[in-house]
Amino acid sequence: MAPPTPLLAATSVTKAYAGVPALSGVNLVVAPGEIHALMGENGAGKSTLIKILAGVVAPDTADIAIDGVPVKIDSTKAAYRLGLRFIHQEFNVVPTLSVAENIFMGRRYPRRAGFFVDWAALNREAQRALDRLGIDHIDPRQNLGMLGLGDQMLVRISAALLDDAKLYVMDEPTAALSADESQRLFRVLREIRASGSSVLYVSHRLDEVMALCDKATVLRDGRSIDSGVLSTITHDDLVALMIGRKVEEAYPKAAAAPRDTTVFSANGLVTPGIKPISFSLREGEVLGVAGLSGSGQGELIRAIFGDAKLTGGSMRLGTAPYAPSSPAAAWQSGVAYVPRERRAQGLVMRRPIYENITLAHLRRQSRAGTWLTPAREKRFAADLGATVRLKAVGPAQDVIELSGGNQQKIVFAKAVAGNPRLLLLEEPTRGVDVGAKFDIYSIIRERTAKGAAVILVSSDLPELIGISDRIAVMRGGEITTIVEAAGLREDDLVNLCYGRPTGMVA
Amino acid sequence: MQHFIRRYGTLIGFVAILVFFSVMLPGTFPTARNWLNITQQTSMLMVVAAGMTVVMVMGDFDLSVGSAASLAGIVAAMMMSAGQPVWAAVSVALIAGLLGGAFNGAMVSLVGILPFIATLATMTMFSGLAFVVSGGKTISGRAIPEEFGNFARSGIPLGEWGGVAVSLPNLSIIAIAVIVAVWVLLEQTTFGRRLYAIGGNMEAAHLSGIAVKRLRLIAFSLTGLAAAGAGLMYASRVASANPVQGSGLMLNAIAAVFLGTTMSRHGEPRILATVVGVIVLGVLDNGLTQMSVDSYIRQVLVGALILIAVGAGSIGQKRP
Numbered sequence: 111m112a113p114p115t116p117l118l119a120a121t122s123v124t125k126a127y128a129g130v131p132a133l134s135g136v137n138l139v140v141a142p143g144e145i146h147a148l149m150g151e152n153g154a155g156k157s158t159l160i161k162i163l164a165g166v167v168a169p170d171t172a173d174i175a176i177d178g179v180p181v182k183i184d185s186t187k188a189a190y191r192l193g194l195r196f197i198h199q200e201f202n203v204v205p206t207l208s209v210a211e212n213i214f215m216g217r218r219y220p221r222r223a224g225f226f227v228d229w230a231a232l233n234r235e236a237q238r239a240l241d242r243l244g245i246d247h248i249d250p251r252q253n254l255g256m257l258g259l260g261d262q263m264l265v266r267i268s269a270a271l272l273d274d275a276k277l278y279v280m281d282e283p284t285a286a287l288s289a290d291e292s293q294r295l296f297r298v299l300r301e302i303r304a305s306g307s308s309v310l311y312v313s314h315r316l317d318e319v320m321a322l323c324d325k326a327t328v329l330r331d332g333r334s335i336d337s338g339v340l341s342t343i344t345h346d347d348l349v350a351l352m353i354g355r356k357v358e359e360a361y362p363k364a365a366a367a368p369r370d371t372t373v374f375s376a377n378g379l380v381t382p383g384i385k386p387i388s389f390s391l392r393e394g395e396v397l398g399v400a401g402l403s404g405s406g407q408g409e410l411i412r413a414i415f416g417d418a419k420l421t422g423g424s425m426r427l428g429t430a431p432y433a434p435s436s437p438a439a440a441w442q443s444g445v446a447y448v449p450r451e452r453r454a455q456g457l458v459m460r461r462p463i464y465e466n467i468t469l470a471h472l473r474r475q476s477r478a479g480t481w482l483t484p485a486r487e488k489r490f491a492a493d494l495g496a497t498v499r500l501k502a503v504g505p506a507q508d509v510i511e512l513s514g515g516n517q518q519k520i521v522f523a524k525a526v527a528g529n530p531r532l533l534l535l536e537e538p539t540r541g542v543d544v545g546a547k548f549d550i551y552s553i554i555r556e557r558t559a560k561g562a563a564v565i566l567v568s569s570d571l572p573e574l575i576g577i578s579d580r581i582a583v584m585r586g587g588e589i590t591t592i593v594e595a596a597g598l599r600e601d602d603l604v605n606l607c608y609g610r611p612t613g614m615v616a
Numbered sequence: 617m618q619h620f621i622r623r624y625g626t627l628i629g630f631v632a633i634l635v636f637f638s639v640m641l642p643g644t645f646p647t648a649r650n651w652l653n654i655t656q657q658t659s660m661l662m663v664v665a666a667g668m669t670v671v672m673v674m675g676d677f678d679l680s681v682g683s684a685a686s687l688a689g690i691v692a693a694m695m696m697s698a699g700q701p702v703w704a705a706v707s708v709a710l711i712a713g714l715l716g717g718a719f720n721g722a723m724v725s726l727v728g729i730l731p732f733i734a735t736l737a738t739m740t741m742f743s744g745l746a747f748v749v750s751g752g753k754t755i756s757g758r759a760i761p762e763e764f765g766n767f768a769r770s771g772i773p774l775g776e777w778g779g780v781a782v783s784l785p786n787l788s789i790i791a792i793a794v795i796v797a798v799w800v801l802l803e804q805t806t807f808g809r810r811l812y813a814i815g816g817n818m819e820a821a822h823l824s825g826i827a828v829k830r831l832r833l834i835a836f837s838l839t840g841l842a843a844a845g846a847g848l849m850y851a852s853r854v855a856s857a858n859p860v861q862g863s864g865l866m867l868n869a870i871a872a873v874f875l876g877t878t879m880s881r882h883g884e885p886r887i888l889a890t891v892v893g894v895i896v897l898g899v900l901d902n903g904l905t906q907m908s909v910d911s912y913i914r915q916v917l918v919g920a921l922i923l924i925a926v927g928a929g930s931i932g933q934k935r936p
Binding site for chain 1: 807827
């Protein structure tokens with residue numbers, strides 16, 4: 111029997127930017143009723159390929175057929191007409207408009223008498239779109255900007271699902287979602303597959319891809335490799351396809367167990383977002399923090415980093431009391447921070463690498479705290495860049511020119527530049543490719559080997575289990591339990607996050 | 617090619633303007649005397665624009681500089697006409713500018729009002745204050761000590777040029793000193809580095825331990841100080857003070873900084889680029905006046921030039 115006509119067949123796609131090839135003869139074939147993963151390290155060409163399909167970037171050459179009919183996608187309108195829908199992080203949303211208005215953006219609002227917007231109908235329709243994802247906690251009349259990142263993503267996904275399309279292209283849709291929200295999304299994606307439409311799914315989270323997708327196309331250095339049916343290959347095979355070599359371990363092992371000296375302790379911390387929280391950290395220890403999104407993880411980190419006013423409790427760093435009044439005071443005390451959103455919070459994108467690295471350490475990286483010493487700064491940044499395995503032209507290169515993984519390494523270089531005693535990490539590997547992830551885990555290990563303690567907030571459960579010594583589970587602004595990470599199963603951790611009983615022996 | 621136009625378009629345009637005026641006005645335009653004259657004519661704008669650059673580096677701006685300049689001139693003139701010594705009058709006027717700027721800074725950084733709104737409000741406040749203090753009158757004549765007016769008229773003799781004695785005007789010297797000070801501050805100190813970081817990403821700067829509020833307050837204070845300095849220079853030059861004499865400075869200063877941003881790598885303000893921006897505006901004014909172009913036509917031309925320069929700078933830049 112002949113194979114069915116592919117829903118999407120893009121063959122011999124090439125694209126070069128200023129003579130540098132981004133895609134050189136890539137093939138992508140998606141069958142109807144298939145969830146197809148598009149994988150590859152940052153810079154492998156995934157986003158270029160997606161932009162070509164979306165009609166944002168014109169390819170140098172490409173043969174694209176939909177349902178066997180050759181088509182030309184020369185504008186975003188054309189892509190829309192052909193039944194392609196795109197959901198990505200930088201999706202246009204207007205935070206000051208309501209959820210319903212955002213869902214219907216670019217579509218005709220329901221009207222009354224052919225002129226007046228029928229708000230009741232608009233909100234009703236929006237609620238239906240949300241219902242499809244099983245979302246009952248978002249009011250369509252609410253301003254989108256009031257929602258958390260995860261909820262905003264859910265709204266975007268609902269909007270894309272509003273009318274039936276042939277192919278949904280999703281770029282890292284779960285990056286901002288909690289485990290439970292991701293599960294709901296996967297359920298909907300499987301419904302889409304059952305209805306005969308297809309999904310092109312881009313994610314760095316291999317476990318997700320392995321569980322959800324039928325096939326994968328792996329991009330490496332601008333070329334494509336067809337994975338074949340995913341159920342027949344292993345996780346490690348897929349990683350090897352992506353990076354072109356075998357990896358031994360996803361998570362580097364710690365050189366030694368945590369030592370018995372306490373580095374940091376919190377005693378009954380209270381801020382507007384968190385209830386009394388107490389815990390302590392030993393030298394070389396990584397404390398993971400798990401929980402549904404918005405359970406107080408961010409508030410806890412901000413409290414420790416001096417960016418939130420404590421209404422109660424106290425902290426100690428080393429042997430001394432620690433009460434930072436600002437992030438500046440926290441850096442001074444040897445507490446460093448890798449924030450959640452590297453572009454929005456971590457980096458000054460249009461400044462050179464070295465300026466970004468020394469930004470938090472200018473007092474020491476200058477003469478008398480006042481006079482800039484760029485040559486010295488550049489040497490300092492180049493040395494640090496080497497220790498974090500940064501791939502860049504040189505320390506004077508602008509951050510904006512680097513890939514996501516390398517940008518994140520700069521955030522890390524800034525954080526470790528002062529030899530911190532306590533390292534606060536939020537989603538340190540979000541949107542970072544496999545190779546850079548391993549490098550980042552290695553940086554964490556190097557720090558703990560030097561005696562630093564680490565607090566790791568992450569929604570990537572395998573990462574939490576793989577890197578942490580212990581994991582604190584947060585719910586409703588407090589730590590409900592702290593468990594040993596070794597031997598912990600993912601579903602047990604999910605259950606702990608929901609406050610459900612687990613199968614494990616306490 | 618696009619990149620080249622974006623980065624160097626303004627400079628090329630500047631050179632074209634110079635060539636044009638040199639051809640049209642061969643006897644009077646390309647002379648040392650005229651150029652020294654231009655440096656004096658633009659010295660007030662230079663000082664205000666240098667101060668404006670400091671806040672614009674952070675992505676803020678200050679609409680109140682013109683009113684602050686007028687107010688400073690009035691304050692000094694009132695004190696001098698009341699018999700106070702020149703040094704005291706000048707000091708109080710400068711301090712008034714500094715405090716006015718600090719007030720702007722407090723509104724913007726501590727209260728959190730957008731710079732556009734905050735400085736629009738203080739622009740009318742300072743202007744109103746200047747009227748109240750002066751009673752709406754121009755203070756001139758015998759009320760102004762001769763030494764104050766003479767300062768702007770004198771300079772350092774540079775010798776003879778084609779049989780005519782030329783000198784570097786005192787006002788130009790002040791402008792150069794201010795440019796050097798702002799250059800050192802923005803390009804050579806951690807203060808400047810931090811301001812650029814705030815302008816690039818305020819949240820990242822804050823989380824990197826930069827005292828964003830305090831730095832914004834200081835930056836606005838410096839802008840106010842520069843505005844007051846320019847107001848004093850103006851008062852000295854015309855040996856009088858009236859409550860509206862600084863009003864033309866604000867738009868020109870912002871225009872000069874914007875012209876400058878078309879020359880920097882990522883469109884960020886740079887002090888030396890601002891200097892070029894001021895000189896472009898000054899040369900246009902000087903040349904067109906010499907060609908007897910009507911002053912309203914001049915306004916149209918200068919406005920068009922700014923649109924062309926900034927528009928050319930946007931070529932090839934993707935929309936966000």
